[in-house]
Amino acid sequence: MAFGAFATAEPVAAPTPRKKSRIALFLLLPGILYLLVFFLAPLLSLVLTSLQTPSAIGDIGAYDYAFQWQNYLTVMELYWPNIIRSFGYATAATIAALLISYPLAYFIGVNLRRFPLLQSLALTLVIAPFFISFLLRTLAWKQILSDEGWLVSSLQTFSLLPPDAQLTGTPFSVIFGLTYNFIPFMTLPIYTSLERLDLRFVEAGSDLYASPWTTFRTVTIPLSMPGILSGTLLTFIPAAGDYINASRDFLGSVDTAMIGNVIEANFLVLQNYPAAAALSLLLMAAILVLVSFYVRRSGTEDLL
Incomplete structure (x- = not known):
C-alpha cells in the first residue's frame, strides 16, 4: 500500500520560467x-x-x-588646452601612483602575509588618509609646499632649489597632490590581487631556473593585472576631473587650471550653464573612450 501511494504521488511542479523572471x-x-x-x-x-x-x-x-550643438565646438575651441592638461596631469599622477603603490602593495600583500597583525597595521596606515577630509589634506600640503614653508626653505638652503623658485602653483605641485590623494585607490586593488596570489607559482618559476626579475615579469605581474587595471581606473578617472588640487586656492594657479576648474568657473561664477554641461559631457565621453581603449589593449575586457 505504501509503495503504491508513493508510486501514484504526483511530483511537485517546478516554478515556471515566467514566474522566475517576475521575481x-x-x-x-x-x-x-x-x-x-x-x-x-x-x-x-x-x-x-x-x-x-x-x-x-x-x-x-x-x-x-x-x-x-555649436556649444560643444565653442567649448572645445576655448578650453582645449585645459582638456589636454587635465589628461596629462591625470596620466602622470596615475603612473606615479602605480610606481609607488605596487611595491607598497607587494610588501603588504606578500611579505607581510605571515604576520597578520603587521599586515593589518600597514593596511590601516594606507587607509588612514581617508579619515581626514580631502580638502584638509590638500590644504596641509599647500602649507608644506608654500614659499614660506620649511621644505622650500630647506631645499634652498642646500641649493637644491633656486632662491626665487616656488613649488605651489606649478604642474609639479598639482601632480604631486593628485598622486598623494589617490594613492589609496591604487594600493588597495593591487593589494587585493597580490594577497590572493598563490606563491606556489612564484616558487615554480624559481624551480625552473628563472631569475627573480623574469619570475616577477612573467608570473607576478600578469596574475596581479586585475588589481593594476582596477587601481589605474580608480585613480585616472577621478584625477582627470579633479578641480581641488589644481585650484588657485590650493596647489594650482591660473596656468595649471584643469577641466574641472573650468567647469566649476562656468557653473558657479560665470553662470554659463550650457558651457559647463557641454564640458562635462565631453569629459565623460573622452574618459569612456580612453578607458575602453586601455581595457582592450591590456587584454582584460572580461574584468569589467
Whole structure:
C-alpha cells in the first residue's frame, strides 16, 4: 500500500520560467529605479542643458532650451588646452601612483602575509588618509609646499632649489597632490590581487631556473593585472576631473587650471550653464573612450 501511494504521488511542479523572471524583475526594481532617478534623469538634464541658448531676455544665467550643438565646438575651441592638461596631469599622477603603490602593495600583500597583525597595521596606515577630509589634506600640503614653508626653505638652503623658485602653483605641485590623494585607490586593488596570489607559482618559476626579475615579469605581474587595471581606473578617472588640487586656492594657479576648474568657473561664477554641461559631457565621453581603449589593449575586457 505504501509503495503504491508513493508510486501514484504526483511530483511537485517546478516554478515556471515566467514566474522566475517576475521575481528577478521585482528584486531588480529598486536598483532600476535608483539608476533612473539618480543617473539617467541627471544625465538627460545635462544633455538638454548643454544644448541651451542664451535667453532673449539677456539676463545672466538665463537660457532657453534649444538644439544649440555649436556649444560643444565653442567649448572645445576655448578650453582645449585645459582638456589636454587635465589628461596629462591625470596620466602622470596615475603612473606615479602605480610606481609607488605596487611595491607598497607587494610588501603588504606578500611579505607581510605571515604576520597578520603587521599586515593589518600597514593596511590601516594606507587607509588612514581617508579619515581626514580631502580638502584638509590638500590644504596641509599647500602649507608644506608654500614659499614660506620649511621644505622650500630647506631645499634652498642646500641649493637644491633656486632662491626665487616656488613649488605651489606649478604642474609639479598639482601632480604631486593628485598622486598623494589617490594613492589609496591604487594600493588597495593591487593589494587585493597580490594577497590572493598563490606563491606556489612564484616558487615554480624559481624551480625552473628563472631569475627573480623574469619570475616577477612573467608570473607576478600578469596574475596581479586585475588589481593594476582596477587601481589605474580608480585613480585616472577621478584625477582627470579633479578641480581641488589644481585650484588657485590650493596647489594650482591660473596656468595649471584643469577641466574641472573650468567647469566649476562656468557653473558657479560665470553662470554659463550650457558651457559647463557641454564640458562635462565631453569629459565623460573622452574618459569612456580612453578607458575602453586601455581595457582592450591590456587584454582584460572580461574584468569589467
